[in-house]
Amino acid sequence: MRFRVHVSLKPSVLDPQGQTICSSLRSHGHGSIAAVRQGKFFDIDVDPAGGADPKAEVEQIAREVLTNPVIEEFRLEQL
């Protein structure tokens, strides 16, 4: 069973890396690019024979380990 956890900066948090990519693209002829924000994802394979509810376990991992709740948020997707 595979899940994808998307971790992104909260909308209120500045993303200097994304801004740099955006201005670099604009100065290289991609003038229609309005904004870029970067994030990361984790593809997690869970052994369904492992006992507990796999989705609940991945959600716990996403919340407690993969995300910094001060500046980041996550979204969980089953693949």
Added chain:
Amino acid sequence: MRFRVHVSLKPSVLDPQGQTICSSLRSHGHGSIAAVRQGKFFDIDVDPAGGADPKAEVEQIAREVLTNPVIEEFRLEQL
């Protein structure tokens, strides 16, 4: 118009960072986690008044700028 470009290592390429996260999770009580692979994504806002086909432009950016074709692959999604 917003697109998300997912960039991940090709399946044949080792992902030591993901392996470290996986073994760390397993040693912290998440024994049912079988594998973890990490990737990144870019949320790109395109001004649709910019002229060219926005999807084709983002695909070109993904292929030529955001992805290292030797070890990475990308997937494009319209949000």
